Amino acid sequence: MTIKICDAAFEPFAEIQTFQNALALNGKFGATSIFIGTMRDFNDGDNVQAMTLEHYDGMTQKQLAKIVAAANSKWQILDCLIVHRVGDILPNEPIVLVAVWSAHRGEAFEACRYLMEELKKNAPFWKLEKLATNEKRWVSKI
Amino acid sequence: MITVRYFGSLKETIGRSNEALSVVESLTVLAVWHCLNGDLPLAENMLTAVNMDYVARSSVVNDGDEVAFFPPVTGG
Numbered sequence: 001m002t003i004k005i006c007d008a009a010f011e012p013f014a015e016i017q018t019f020q021n022a023l024a025l026n027g028k029f030g031a032t033s034i035f036i037g038t039m040r041d042f043n044d045g046d047n048v049q050a051m052t053l054e055h056y057d058g059m060t061q062k063q064l065a066k067i068v069a070a071a072n073s074k075w076q077i078l079d080c081l082i083v084h085r086v087g088d089i090l091p092n093e094p095i096v097l098v099a100v101w102s103a104h105r106g107e108a109f110e111a112c113r114y115l116m117e118e119l120k121k122n123a124p125f126w127k128l129e130k131l132a133t134n135e136k137r138w139v140s141k142i
Numbered sequence: 143m144i145t146v147r148y149f150g151s152l153k154e155t156i157g158r159s160n161e162a163l164s165v166v167e168s169l170t171v172l173a174v175w176h177c178l179n180g181d182l183p184l185a186e187n188m189l190t191a192v193n194m195d196y197v198a199r200s201s202v203v204n205d206g207d208e209v210a211f212f213p214p215v216t217g218g
Contacts, residue, residue: 037218055217056149056210059194084217096218116218122196124210125217126150138151139216 001072001080003064005055007087012036012097019081019099029078029101033108035116041091043139047132053086053095056124060084067118071100074114075107082115084125144169144203146178149212152188165205172199174209187214 002019016034023029041048064082071077083097098115102108127139144163153159156179163177171190190199191210203209 053217054150056147056191056194056212059191059210062194120215120218122215123217124149124191124212124215126213127216128150138154138213140151140214141216 001068002082003061003068004081004083005057005060006083006085009089009093010083010085010097012083012094015081015083015097016099019079020101023079023101025078025101029103031102031105031108033100033102033105033112035096035098035112036094037096037116038094039089039091043129044141046129046137048091048129049132049134050091050130051089052128052130053089054126054128055084055086059124063122063124064119067115067122070118071111071114075102075111077102077107077111080111080115082119084119084123086125143205144174145208146174147208147210149210151213152211156182165203168202168204170199171197171201171203171209174203175199175211184211188212189214 039051078101081099085095098112100108100112129137129139144165146163147160148156148158175184189212190197192201192203192207
């Protein structure tokens, strides 16, 4: 189980490939479920040119580890990878990656959805948008 | 000494990101807020954490703890 906080752009498909290549699980997993969240250039009816993702370093990792532990107790997960971006970010750049490996699709689908939804609810990240008008606005809707 | 941290829009609102509070007795999280922010109300939707775990405002804070106040989270 790996949790990464990145302060520079990351390539989600390369992360998945590298992680899977390093897994000692050949022949054991039959399902991989993946969620990738990407920054849009619009939000709440406005054009957005950039965003800053703030987080509470330490609490982020602690809360994500708790979420992963909870998922592990609910489903038979073989492994999972969570990558979340922080810092200055531009439209079309990935914000978050959640990937789950399991023997069967049910666990992978459900655990991936659970991890993502719990991350949205509990991981201490905050988005500050820079609109096309140069106005800055904290995102308040999750 | 208690370390107090503020994040997101709340940090901007009060104009500080962290500070320290010397205490001689145990305080609740809400009491820590008022010690440092006077009569300024802590908005209903603000979240509170002690030592990086979510807690209620009535939780007791001890010397050496880290207390955090922040708005609803918006990651992902």
